[in-house]
Amino acid sequence: MPFVPRLPRVSRRHRIRSRWGARLLTVGVGALAIPAASAVATPEIVLAAPISGPVHRTPAGGFEELMVPSSMGPVKVQVQWAKNGGGAALYLLDGLRARDDQNAWVINTNAMQQFENDDVTLVMPVGGQSSWYADWVSPSNTNGQKFTYRWETFLTKELPDFLAGYGVSRTDNAVAGLSMSGPAALRLAAFYPKQFKHASSFSGPLNLTAPGMPEAMRVMMLSAGQFNRDSLAPPWSPTWLRMDPFVFAPQLRGVPMYISAATGLPGEYDRPNSAGAVVDTFDAMWIESLAMVGTRALQARLSSLNIPAVYDFPVAGTHSWKYWEGELWKARPYILSALNT
Known part of the structure; x- marks a missing residue:
């Protein structure tokens, strides 16, 4: 893989807090994913007050935070503007434990450095913990949520409409997700092909209707913010089936895709040096191996439909950010090609 700058590690306490354990998965799961943190130095941020009009506060290639109106209330969106002011954009979606x-x-990867010399705007929404980036049927009644998640509406209508005022195309976009957002990235490209010209999924649970997955998702979502899975969608309902790449696979015909998952065997970024670190690494191994199962299942499904995709199945690698950073670098040329940049 081409050289990608390595960034500093964070404390073990932060990593452990950011990762959910394999013991949640003993209910019997298909492939599922939660990002493990490996935080890096935060770039200098230009804080922006809510913006009511298309006014660039930073030059092309700069980093900015916007507050975007939505049916969920204002949503913070971090952007790195295209190097030369072009209209293409890459949406980078977060994981199950997305922060506010x-x-x-x-904060956990060098994604901005990877694309800093490309004429592509990086669009990185903030928030959406346990949301699966979907439109929910109701607010979660297990944590006092005051509004209904409407993330699909936000990503496909409210956000692109807002960014259009800044010269970002509504149609020349790509989307990438890891873990929870892997299936979301594929879903967005499948159902909104005029908006998204490429989709990447890294270590995603790509068979949500597999035996055990609805029960596993309930446990996962309770552990990440006390969210009620049934407020997302009743299992086996049309809304639930619409979220599963294995089910909507025929809709992916014609969509350029990069799909990856590793075996879960420890790799170059796994160097446990304490008992806690060993447990932490084991969790990441177990989760990634399950992601591999679901990803292979989708590969077989797409193959049966004669739908091509670019796949990467590293022989080593666990469920953690440094590996996703590397997968983004591998996907980068395919993303740029699809966006004609």
Whole structure:
């Protein structure tokens, strides 16, 4: 793989807090994913007050935070504007434990450095913990949520409409997701092909109707914000089936895709040096191996439909950010090609 700058590691306490354990998965799961943190130095941020009009506060290639109106209330979106002011954009979606202050692609990877010399705007929404980036049927009644998640509407209508005022195309976009957002990235490209010209999924649970997955998702979502899975969608309902790449696979015909998952065997970024680190690494191994199962299942499904995709199945690698950083670098040429940049 071409050289990708390595960034500093964070404390073990932060990593452990950011990762859910394999013991949640003993209910019997298909492939599922939750990002493990490996935070890096945060770039200098230009804080922006809510913006009511298309006014660039930073030059082309600069980093900015916007507050975007939505049916969920204002949503923070972090952007790195295209190097030369072009209209193409790459949406980078977060994982199950998405934070409310920053998108993890900003703080846990060198994604911005990877695209800093490309004429592509990086669009990194903040928030959406346990949302699966879907439109929910109701607010979660297990954590006092005051509004209904409407993330699909936000990503496909409200956000592109807002960014259009800044010269970002509504149609020349790509989308990438890891873990929880892997199936979301594929779903957005499948159902909104006029908006998204490429989709990447890294270590995503790509067979949500597999035996055990609805039950596993309930446990996952309760552990990440006390969200009620049934407020997302009743299992086996049309809304639930619409979220599953294995089910909507025929809709992916004609969509350029990059899909990856590793075996879960420890790799170059796994160097546990304490008992806690060993447990942490084991969790990441177990989760990634399950992601591999679901990803292979979708590969077989797409193959049966004669739908091509670019796949990467590293022989080593666990469920953590440094590996997703590397997968984004591998997907980058395919993303740029699809966007004609």
